[in-house]
Every structure is written in structure tokens, then in C-alpha cells.
Amino acid sequence: MSAVSQQACSRFSAEVRQAAAAVASRSSPLPVNLSEVKQVCPFVARTKGMPEKSAVETFASFCPVMSVVEKPVLIHNDLDDGAVKKSLVTRVADKMYEAKFEYNIEKLKQEGRYRYFANLQRHVGTFPKATFRGQNDEAGIPREVMVFCSNDYLGMGQNPVVLQACHEAIDTSGTGAGGTRNISGTTKYHVELEHELALNHEKESALVFSSGYVANEAALSAVGKIMPDCIMISDSGNHSSMIEGIRHSGCEKTIFKNNNLEQLEAILKSYPLERPKMIIFESVYSMAGSIAPLEKICDLAEKYNALTFCDEVHAVGMYGEHGAGVAERDGVADRIDVISGTLGKAYGVFGGYVAASKNFIDCVRSYAAGFIFTTAIPPVVAAGALASVRYLRQSGAEREMQQLRAKQLKAKLRSKGLPVMNSTSHIVPVLVRDPVKVKQVTDKLLDEYNIYLQPINYPTVPRGTERVRITPLPLHSEEDLDMLTSALDNIWDDLELPRNVPVDDVTE
Known part of the structure; x- marks a missing residue:
């Protein structure tokens, strides 16, 4: 001293x-x-x-x-x-x-829950390979890695049609929008994009936001200003953006267990028919890969006079003849009142949106603070998203190959006894059930095999259900899938992780 x-x-x-x-x-x-x-x-x-x-x-x-x-x-x-x-x-x-x-x-x-950001650089023409430069602030030696957890599900972020649209828009209109949508920030790209999205979802109108998170939060919070006596009936597996939107709405809320139709009906039955109600759910639950029974939910909504709000963030571009999501695939798009989606996953660009009746969209446009008080997405982004939506309305090849790769990977991992969850979608979650060990799994993948996966921990998933979430792309080869399977097989041995164990208890 x-x-x-x-x-x-x-x-x-x-x-x-x-x-x-x-x-x-x-x-x-x-x-x-x-x-x-x-x-x-x-x-x-x-x-x-x-x-x-x-x-x-x-x-x-x-x-x-x-x-x-x-x-x-x-x-x-x-x-x-x-x-x-x-x-x-x-x-x-x-x-x-x-x-x-x-x-x-x-x-x-x-x-074991601290989040590390991987410094990755994607390269057009070589993705899902990328250059890895370390985590957080560390200055690592650049090396090539294989990415297996991207939400650019179809590789549209490097699609030549999308890139060309972006180049043309930035040469024509510059970079930023220059203001909010209400004050000089609306361009022809925004208008055309919203028209295309409404068409895609069989709705009268659509509204674009700065992200899927903001779209959900803003739209749901606006419902509370329009119908303060509305009962928000929310699936327990809903995304944080929906939970926050419900909370900010100020409306009474009640929660039903993930995809549990009996519990949902019991809740609906407990309220008078004339009481405003909204059932809020997702079509594809991104951490488990499960798909909601949309038709049956619509049946209940119509029986008990409830509105439906369906988040198709992980489904748009991926399902249906025109890539409009599970609602299109199941033939119920016209029965769902509000559909929300993103432009930053399967469409490979950035932004979010809601599609609904003209009156509902006009109310959100007029009452949602998350839309009113923020700068519009740049014209270049809107142009790229528009090109991507139009492309995937016409092309199903990318969707078909992605579904094949997901099916192949699930089979390969299960053949090794790895605990693959019962996903019915394009998402392949593998349970580890320990926050420290799931980080060890992903560290070993990166350090020893040059494979990048991100550990999924609480609060993204419940404690005790920690996992790796794999998203095979149409751009992955079957040899890439074999490489990942072999690496995980070896790591399961190295860390003495259990095989051939039940997974039915985890649904979210």
C-alpha cells in the first residue's frame, strides 16, 4: 500500500x-x-x-x-x-x-450464458463459407469457417437478382430514406414493397417496419390504443417482440401452453363472445422447429369471435407455393386477420412488416409509436427486399433444396444417436441441456473443425433446454452435412454427452 x-x-x-x-x-x-x-x-x-x-x-x-x-x-x-x-x-x-x-x-x-459475437465476413459466391476474425473484441487471425446457423435460410442475401436491385436503387436514390415515413421518407420502393407483401399474403394492405421485432411490438401495442378492452391470448412459445407488444398494449392478457388447443379453447370459452379477443401465435417456433396447427386455431377463432395475429417470421419465403408462409401452404391465409413477417431471414435483406385489412393497417400506421417516430428503411433495402419477395414468389427451387438438406441432416444426426428435437420444419435443434457444455460444443466446433454454430441459452430458451440450433441451407452440400455430423459425433464423445435420450419433454 x-x-x-x-x-x-x-x-x-x-x-x-x-x-x-x-x-x-x-x-x-x-x-x-x-x-x-x-x-x-x-x-x-x-x-x-x-x-x-x-x-x-x-x-x-x-x-x-x-x-x-x-x-x-x-x-x-x-x-x-x-x-x-x-x-x-x-x-x-x-x-x-x-x-x-x-x-x-x-x-x-x-x-455460461454470456453472449459472444463472432466477427464474420460473408463473401458473395462462397457463402455459407465465411471469414472468421475472432469473437467480441479479440483480434484473431482470419480463417475460413463453415456457417451452420444463418437465418439467411435460402442464401438470398447474395442472390444476383437482389444484388442488382440494390445496386440500381443506391445509384438512383442514394443511401438513406431521409426521414420518417410521414416526413419525406416514403419512396416508390416502399410503396411497391408494401403492395407486393399484401398481395403475397392475400391481404388488403401491408406496412413495412425497421425490423420484425419492431413490427410485432408496434402493431400489438397499437391494438391496446384502438381496443383497450381487448383480451390478448398468447402462446407460451411466442417471441420476445410479441410479449413486449402485448405488455405495452396495456391489455389484459392470458397465456396458453405452446400449441395446446384444448387450453386455448378453454380460455376463449371463458370470455363473452362480444368481448374483443386476439389470439397471438407463431407459425414456426424458431428454437424448437415446431409448426402451429393454423387451421384449427382459425376454427377456434371463428367459433369464439376472436381476431388472429400470426407471426410468420421464420416461415415467409420458406413455405407455400409463393413463399408466403405456412398460412399459404395450409390454405388459411385469408382466415388469419394479421400476419407479420420479416425481410431479414429467408428474404435475405432487412426489415419487417405486418399485412392485414386496410383499416387495421391504417390504425397501426396512425397509432404505433414504433412506426411513427423512426426513420424509414433505406430505399436500397426496400428495393432489395422487393426483388427478393418477387423472386421467391416465382421460384420454389431454393425452398425445395433447403427442405431436402434439413431432412438429410436430421437423419444423419439421429443415426448417431444425437438428441435432435422433434422439429417438423427446416430448423434442426440438438439438445445439450447444459449452458456450459453447449458453449463447449460450439467452441470445439469452431476451434477444431472450423464450423460456426451459436449456443442457445436462457432466456432465449428455458433453463435446462440449452441447445445448438442448426439451419442447413440449400447452399450446403451433402458433404458439408457429413462434415458437421462427424464433428458433432466426435464432440459428443469428447464431452461424454448422452445419446439416444428422450426429447419429447421439450416443445419450445
């Missing part, structure tokens, strides 16, 4: 100075009751809710007695001096907040 930190403090006993020495030497546990220190120290008193050692370490550098830094803060011994105390308390408070942030991040890391 420095000379300054050896000076006496009228507020501190010898025991407290002993605690300071422990902090300086990083010994543990602390040889003093921190609660006693808090009663007399204006610094440590601000460490409420923090672990003792972290608390003292955080504030030690601000106290001339407990300082453990090379150049401690020089202050007067008289801590009652108003100006000195105010200055120090302010600086201590700043440190306190940073310590709280650091503590909570460290907690996530210890639980």
Missing part, C-alpha cells in the same frame, strides 16, 4: 484498516464485517447489494486509507469537508455503477 493509504482515518478502526490491507493483497475472505464498515464509511456505504470483496475493491481506490492504486486520490482526512466529500462521493458513485455492470456480466460468464 502507498504512504497515503497508511494514514489514519478517524472513522476507521484498526480492523477496517486491516480489511484495506487484505484488499491490497487480494486475500480472501475479508478479515472484517463489511456491514460495520458501511455504518461509518461514506464510500463503502454505497456498495449495497454487491459482494463484500467486490465492494471494497471497487471503492478502495477512492479512499486514502484503503487505496490500492499506485497513485491514490489525495484528500483531506476531514471527510466532513463539504466540497471534498461531494467530489469524492460523485466519483465513488461513478465507480459503483461500473462495478455493478461488471459484476452482472461476470455472473453471466460464470453461468
Whole structure:
């Protein structure tokens, strides 16, 4: 400790100075009751809710007695001096907040739930291969990896037709939209895109948002302003954007178990027919790969006079003759009142939307803060999305190949006894059931096999259902699938993970 930190403090006993020495030497546990220190120290008193050692370490550098830094803060011994105390308390408070942030991040890391961002660069013509440059802020040596978790399900992000439309739009209209949709931000690309989306979903109108998340949140929250007495009946597997939209609507809500029609009907039956109701659900649940029984949900909605709001984010572009989603495939698009989708997954671009009746869309356009108070998506993005939607309305080859690759991969993984969930969609989830081990699985894939998968943890999925979520693309070859299967097979042995275990208990 420095000379300054050896000076006496009228507020501190010898025991407290002993605690300071422990902090300086990083010994543990602390040889003093921190609660006693808090009663007399204006610094440590601000460490409420923090672990003792972290608390003292955080504030030690601000106290001339407990300082453990090379150049401690020089202050007067008289801590009652108003100006000195105010200055120090302010600086201590700043440190306190940073310590709280650091503590909570460290907690996530210890639980195995900290999220690492892979620095990937896709290259036109070679995707799903990409250049990997490390995770988060680390500067790794660039190397080629195979991506197996992209939501660009059909590779439309590098489709020549889409790229050409983007080039033409940016050369014609520049980059940004220049304003909100209401103030100079609406272009012919936005108008044509919304018309195409409405046509695709057999609806009168559509509205484009900056993302699928915003589309769901804004549209559902607007319902509360239009019908504040509406009952929101939500599937338990719904995405966070829908949950937040329901919460922001201020409407009464009730939840039914994922795809449980008996429970849904019981809820509907408990309300008068004349009471406004909206059933809110997804067509494809992205973390389990399950598909909702849309026709039966529509039957219940019509029987009990309820509106339907279906999120087709993981289905648009992927299902149906024109790529309009599961509702088109199942022949019920005209029976669903509101369909939401994204332009950033199968369509390979960016943005989100809702399609519905003209009056509903006009209400959302007029009441949804998430639409009104934000800049419109750039014309170049709208142009690329428009080209992608039109392309996939005509071409089914990409969808067919993707479905084949998903079927092949499920069979290959199951042949090795790996716990593939009962997905009926293009998504291939493999259960690990442990947050630390699922990270070990993906780390080994990346480090030893140059395969990139992202671990899926709580809160994205319930605790105890951690998994890897694989999305085979039409651009993957069967040899790529064999490479992934062999790698996972080896890693299951290395980590002694269970095989041939039940998976029926996990549905979300």
C-alpha cells in the first residue's frame, strides 16, 4: 500500500484498516464485517447489494486509507469537508455503477450464458463459407469457417437478382430514406414493397417496419390504443417482440401452453363472445422447429369471435407455393386477420412488416409509436427486399433444396444417436441441456473443425433446454452435412454427452 493509504482515518478502526490491507493483497475472505464498515464509511456505504470483496475493491481506490492504486486520490482526512466529500462521493458513485455492470456480466460468464459475437465476413459466391476474425473484441487471425446457423435460410442475401436491385436503387436514390415515413421518407420502393407483401399474403394492405421485432411490438401495442378492452391470448412459445407488444398494449392478457388447443379453447370459452379477443401465435417456433396447427386455431377463432395475429417470421419465403408462409401452404391465409413477417431471414435483406385489412393497417400506421417516430428503411433495402419477395414468389427451387438438406441432416444426426428435437420444419435443434457444455460444443466446433454454430441459452430458451440450433441451407452440400455430423459425433464423445435420450419433454 502507498504512504497515503497508511494514514489514519478517524472513522476507521484498526480492523477496517486491516480489511484495506487484505484488499491490497487480494486475500480472501475479508478479515472484517463489511456491514460495520458501511455504518461509518461514506464510500463503502454505497456498495449495497454487491459482494463484500467486490465492494471494497471497487471503492478502495477512492479512499486514502484503503487505496490500492499506485497513485491514490489525495484528500483531506476531514471527510466532513463539504466540497471534498461531494467530489469524492460523485466519483465513488461513478465507480459503483461500473462495478455493478461488471459484476452482472461476470455472473453471466460464470453461468455460461454470456453472449459472444463472432466477427464474420460473408463473401458473395462462397457463402455459407465465411471469414472468421475472432469473437467480441479479440483480434484473431482470419480463417475460413463453415456457417451452420444463418437465418439467411435460402442464401438470398447474395442472390444476383437482389444484388442488382440494390445496386440500381443506391445509384438512383442514394443511401438513406431521409426521414420518417410521414416526413419525406416514403419512396416508390416502399410503396411497391408494401403492395407486393399484401398481395403475397392475400391481404388488403401491408406496412413495412425497421425490423420484425419492431413490427410485432408496434402493431400489438397499437391494438391496446384502438381496443383497450381487448383480451390478448398468447402462446407460451411466442417471441420476445410479441410479449413486449402485448405488455405495452396495456391489455389484459392470458397465456396458453405452446400449441395446446384444448387450453386455448378453454380460455376463449371463458370470455363473452362480444368481448374483443386476439389470439397471438407463431407459425414456426424458431428454437424448437415446431409448426402451429393454423387451421384449427382459425376454427377456434371463428367459433369464439376472436381476431388472429400470426407471426410468420421464420416461415415467409420458406413455405407455400409463393413463399408466403405456412398460412399459404395450409390454405388459411385469408382466415388469419394479421400476419407479420420479416425481410431479414429467408428474404435475405432487412426489415419487417405486418399485412392485414386496410383499416387495421391504417390504425397501426396512425397509432404505433414504433412506426411513427423512426426513420424509414433505406430505399436500397426496400428495393432489395422487393426483388427478393418477387423472386421467391416465382421460384420454389431454393425452398425445395433447403427442405431436402434439413431432412438429410436430421437423419444423419439421429443415426448417431444425437438428441435432435422433434422439429417438423427446416430448423434442426440438438439438445445439450447444459449452458456450459453447449458453449463447449460450439467452441470445439469452431476451434477444431472450423464450423460456426451459436449456443442457445436462457432466456432465449428455458433453463435446462440449452441447445445448438442448426439451419442447413440449400447452399450446403451433402458433404458439408457429413462434415458437421462427424464433428458433432466426435464432440459428443469428447464431452461424454448422452445419446439416444428422450426429447419429447421439450416443445419450445
